[in-house]
Amino acid sequence: MALTCPKCGHEIESNGIQKQHYHCDACSSDLKLDLLCGQCGFQLELLQACGAANLWCVKCNELKSKSSAIYSLIEE
Ligand SMILES: [Zn+2]
Ligand SMILES: [Zn+2]
Secondary structure (H helix, E strand, O other), rough: EEEEOOOOOOOEOOOOOOEEEEEOOOOEEEEEEEEEEOOOOOOOEEEEEEOOOEEEHHHHEEEEOHHHOOEEEEEO
16 A cells, blocks of 8 residues: 655655654655554554554454554654
8 A cells, every 4th residue: 555755745665554654755864653542642552472463442342353453653
């Protein structure tokens, strides 16, 4: 999926939730992937175990699917 640079609006292709750090070629910003819960908007925690990544919402107190999360980029 395509993400948008928060500084210049340049489109950056996402490689999935396991890649956390991005670089914008257009404005040379270092960016970090921000994952928010699609239900409550709280920041999700990335749990990595045995090569599999899961998303956890501390507010909902449950695992979230990758497709239900809101993806955005923030300045690092
Ligand atoms: Zn940019
Ligand atoms: Zn939640």
